[in-house]
Amino acid sequence: MEERSRLCSVWLGSETGILKGVSLDRKQAFNFCNTRSLSREQEIRALCWGDSAESELLVGCLDGTVRTFSTEKGVFTEARSFGDPQDGGYCGLASLRGSAIITCVECGKLRVWREDSSGPVAELDAGRNVCRMRQSPADPNRVATGGKENGLKIWDLERPEKPLFTAKNLRDDWLALRRPHWVRDMGFIPDSDKVVTCTGYHQVHVFDPSTPQRRPVLEAEFGEYPLTALSLTAAGNAVVVGNTHGQIAVLDLRKGLVRGCLKGLSGGVRALQCHASQPLVASCGLDRFLRIHSLEDRTLQHKVYLKSRLNCLLLASRALQKEAVGGPAEGGAEQEVKEEEDEVWDSMEQVEEGATKRKTPGGDEVKKKKKNKGGD
Amino acid sequence: MDISEVHSNQGNKSKKKKNKKTVKAKAKVKNPEVKEESSTVEMKTEPEAAFPPTFSVSEIKNKQRRHLMFMKFKQEKRKQKLLLKKKRKKEREALGDKAPPKEVPKTIENQRVFDETTVDPEDEEVAFDEGTDEFSAYFNGLTNPKVLITTSDRPRGRTVKFCEQLATVIPNAYVYYRRGLALKRIIPQCVARDFTYLMVINQDRQLPNGLVLCHLPDGPTAHFKVSSVRLRKEIKRRGKEPTEHYPEVILNNFTTRLGHSIGRLFAALFPQNPQFVGRQVATFHNQRDFIFFRFHRYIFKNEKKVGIQELGPRFTLKLRSLQKGTFDSKYGEYEWVLKRHEMDACRRKFQL
Numbered sequence: 001m002e003e004r005s006r007l008c009s010v011w012l013g014s015e016t017g018i019l020k021g022v023s024l025d026r027k028q029a030f031n032f033c034n035t036r037s038l039s040r041e042q043e044i045r046a047l048c049w050g051d052s053a054e055s056e057l058l059v060g061c062l063d064g065t066v067r068t069f070s071t072e073k074g075v076f077t078e079a080r081s082f083g084d085p086q087d088g089g090y091c092g093l094a095s096l097r098g099s100a101i102i103t104c105v106e107c108g109k110l111r112v113w114r115e116d117s118s119g120p121v122a123e124l125d126a127g128r129n130v131c132r133m134r135q136s137p138a139d140p141n142r143v144a145t146g147g148k149e150n151g152l153k154i155w156d157l158e159r160p161e162k163p164l165f166t167a168k169n170l171r172d173d174w175l176a177l178r179r180p181h182w183v184r185d186m187g188f189i190p191d192s193d194k195v196v197t198c199t200g201y202h203q204v205h206v207f208d209p210s211t212p213q214r215r216p217v218l219e220a221e222f223g224e225y226p227l228t229a230l231s232l233t234a235a236g237n238a239v240v241v242g243n244t245h246g247q248i249a250v251l252d253l254r255k256g257l258v259r260g261c262l263k264g265l266s267g268g269v270r271a272l273q274c275h276a277s278q279p280l281v282a283s284c285g286l287d288r289f290l291r292i293h294s295l296e297d298r299t300l301q302h303k304v305y306l307k308s309r310l311n312c313l314l315l316a317s318r319a320l321q322k323e324a325v326g327g328p329a330e331g332g333a334e335q336e337v338k339e340e341e342d343e344v345w346d347s348m349e350q351v352e353e354g355a356t357k358r359k360t361p362g363g364d365e366v367k368k369k370k371k372n373k374g375g376d
Numbered sequence: 377m378d379i380s381e382v383h384s385n386q387g388n389k390s391k392k393k394k395n396k397k398t399v400k401a402k403a404k405v406k407n408p409e410v411k412e413e414s415s416t417v418e419m420k421t422e423p424e425a426a427f428p429p430t431f432s433v434s435e436i437k438n439k440q441r442r443h444l445m446f447m448k449f450k451q452e453k454r455k456q457k458l459l460l461k462k463k464r465k466k467e468r469e470a471l472g473d474k475a476p477p478k479e480v481p482k483t484i485e486n487q488r489v490f491d492e493t494t495v496d497p498e499d500e501e502v503a504f505d506e507g508t509d510e511f512s513a514y515f516n517g518l519t520n521p522k523v524l525i526t527t528s529d530r531p532r533g534r535t536v537k538f539c540e541q542l543a544t545v546i547p548n549a550y551v552y553y554r555r556g557l558a559l560k561r562i563i564p565q566c567v568a569r570d571f572t573y574l575m576v577i578n579q580d581r582q583l584p585n586g587l588v589l590c591h592l593p594d595g596p597t598a599h600f601k602v603s604s605v606r607l608r609k610e611i612k613r614r615g616k617e618p619t620e621h622y623p624e625v626i627l628n629n630f631t632t633r634l635g636h637s638i639g640r641l642f643a644a645l646f647p648q649n650p651q652f653v654g655r656q657v658a659t660f661h662n663q664r665d666f667i668f669f670r671f672h673r674y675i676f677k678n679e680k681k682v683g684i685q686e687l688g689p690r691f692t693l694k695l696r697s698l699q700k701g702t703f704d705s706k707y708g709e710y711e712w713v714l715k716r717h718e719m720d721a722c723r724r725k726f727q728l
Contacts, residue, residue, distance in 0.1 A: 268709040286711040
C-alpha cells in the first residue's frame with residue numbers, strides 16, 4: 001500500500017465511496033479502501049490536502065465524516081465526524097495552517113475545527129443551498145461560498161460575523177425580470193482580489209472586491225448547459241470551465257472569449273483542476289474517466305477508466321509524470337546529441353565549390369526579384 | 377495535348393514490359409490479371425487484341441460504346457470471380473477433411489476497437505456499483521414495474537397505435553393522453569401513484585421518432601431515436617394477438633458499462649417472473665449500437681426444432697443520451713451524450 005500511494009499523483013473520490021489514486025508514470029490506478037465495507041453513504045464529496053507537504057489527504061464523505069488518508073503509509077489514519085449528517089454532504093473542505101479544518105456543508109454551515117477541541121472554533125452561516133466553498137490559495141483565512149439563489153460571498157475567518165464581500169444580483173433583464181442566481185463553482189485569481197465564478201445558467205462572472213462595484217466586472221457565457229466546475233490556469237489569465245454535457249472550454253479572462261475547447265468527454269463534468277506548474281488540466285465526471293488534457297495544444301494526454309462515477313479530483317503539486325521531472329535531464333541529453341552532431345560536422349570536409357555554385361544562382365534570383373519589386 | 381500523349385506513351389511502354397513479364401510467368405493462365413492499378417478501370421484483353429495493353433474504358437469518347445465496353449468488362453470480371461470460386465470449392469472438396477478452415481469474413485463488429493469499459497463479470501467494484509444503483513430495488517425484488525406510456529402532444533395516426541401495441545407487450549402498462557402537460561409536472565404525480573417508468577413517445581410528421589424512457593423515482597432517463605417502426609398489421613406471417621402473460625426478456629450484446637446500464641433499464645421494464653405458459657419473448661438485440669426490438673411467440677416442435685412467430689410491433693432504437701436523475705433536459709447532469717462526428721469518427725468503435 002505504501003509504495004502504491006507514494007506513486008500516485010492524481011487522487012479521485014468516487015460516488016461509491018472509493019478513494020482512487022492514479023499513477024501516470026506506471027499508467028495504473030489503485031483503489032484505497034476496503035472492498036467489503038463499501039456503501040453509498042460514504043460517497044466522497046470533497047478532497048483536499050491536509051498539510052502543505054501533501055502527505056495527508058482529507059476526504060469528506062456524504063455521511064458527515066472526514067477521514068484522513070496518509071499518502072506515505074497508504075492507509076486511512078483517522079476518521080472524525082463533524083456536525084450532523086442531516087446537514088447534507090460536504091461542498092467544501094480546506095485545511096487551515098495544518099492543524100485546523102474548514103468544513104462547509106450544503107445547508108450553509110461553515111465551521112472551523114481544531115484537532116483538540118470537540119466543538120467548532122468558529123461557525124458562520126453562508127446561507128442555504130451552498131454549492132461550493134473554496135479557500136484562497138494566497139490567504140488561507142479567506143474563503144468564498146456560493147450556491148443556488150445564494151450569491152458569491154467572501155469571508156474572512158478571523159471576523160466571521162460579516163462577509164467581506166457579497167455579490168449583488170445581476171441587473172434585471174430587458175423585460176425587467178429578475179435574473180436567477182446559481183453559483184456552481186468559484187476560484188480566486190492569483191495576485192489580485194478578484195474571484196471568478198461559474199453559474200448554473202452557463203455564465204462565467206468575475207467579481208472584484210477591491211472596487212465598490214458589487215456586480216460582476218466581467219460577464220461571459222459558454223454553451224447552453226449548466227457549468228458545473230471551474231479551474232484557473234497556473235498563470236491565472238484563463239479559466240477552464242466544464243458543463244453537464246461534457247463540454248470543457250478554456251476562457252480568456254481579459255475579454256471572456258473562448259480560447260478553445262477540450263474534446264473527448266462523453267458525460268457531465270464534476271471536477272476540474274489545472275496543474276500548479278505544468279500546462280495540464282485534469283477532468284473527471286459522470287462518464288467514469290479521468291482525462292488529462294494539455295492546455296497548450298488541447299490534446300488528450302491521458303485517459304484512465306476508473307469504474308465508478310467520479311465526484312472530486314485532486315492533483316499533487318509535484319510533476320505528474322517522471323519524464324516531466326527529468327526535464328533538465330532530457331535537456332542534457334539533447335545537448336549531448338548536439339555536441340555529437342557538431343563533432344560530425346567538424347569531421348566533415350568542407351566542400352567550397354559546390355556551395356559557391358549553389359549560392360550564385362540563388363543570389364542572382366534574389367537580385368532579380370528585388371529588381372522586379374523595384375520596377376513595380 | 378502533345379505533352380500528355382507523350383506521357384501516356386511512356387506509361388504504355390513501361391506497362392508493356394510488365395505485361396510481358398506476367399505473361400511469361402503465367403504462361404498457362406488464360407486470363408491475364410484484370411486489375412493492376414486500382415485507380416483506373418482498365419480493360420485488358422489478350423496481347424493479340426487490337427487494344428493497347430493498358431486501355432481504360434473511360435478513354436472511349438462515344439457514350440454508347442463506352443457503356444457497352446464497360447458492361448463487357450464487368451461481365452468478364454464476374455466470370456473470373458466465379459471461376460476462382462469454383463476452383464477453390466473443388467480444391468476444398470478434393471482435400472476433404474484436410475481442407476484448411478474457412479476464413480472468417482471481416483466485419484466491423486469482429487474488428488471492434490477494444491473498449492476499456494467492457495464489464496468483467498468478476499469485478500467487485502462494478503458489481504457493487506450495479507448492486508446499489510437505482511435499479512437495485514427492482515432486481516432485489518422489492519418493486520414491481522408499473523409503466524405509464526404517453527406521447528407528445530396531440531398524437532396522430534401511427535403513434536397512437538404504436539402506444540397501444542407497446543402497452544400489450546409490456547405488462548402493467550397504462551396509456552394516458554398527454555393533455556398538454558409538462559413532463560416535469562407529470563413525474564411527481566407518477567411517483568405518487570407508484571409508477572416505476574415513464575415512457576414518452578415523440579412524433580414528427582405523424583411518425584414516431586423519439587422515445588424518452590425515465591425510470592422513477594430517481595432516474596436515470598434515457599433518450600432514444602426510434603426508427604423503422606412496423607406495427608402489428610404490417611408484419612407478414614405474424615401470430616395471433618399476444619396474451620397477457622408476462623413475457624421473457626432477452627438482452628443481447630450489452631457489454632460495456634453504458635451498455636449494462638441500458639440493459640438494466642430495459643430489463644426493469646418487465647416483471648421479473650416470466651410466465652412460461654405464454655411462450656412469449658421480448659428481445660432487445662444490440663448490434664452496432666442500434667437496439668432492435670422484436671416480440672415473438674415460440675413453440676418447441678420436438679426436441680430439436682423450435683418454431684417462432686413474430687407478434688409485433690418491431691422497432692429500432694438508438695441511444696442519444698443517458699441522464700442521471702429524472703427528466704430534466706435543461707439542468708440535468710448527463711452521464712453520456714452522443715456526440716456526433718466526435719464519437720462516431722471511428723466506425724469500429726461502439727458505445728453499447
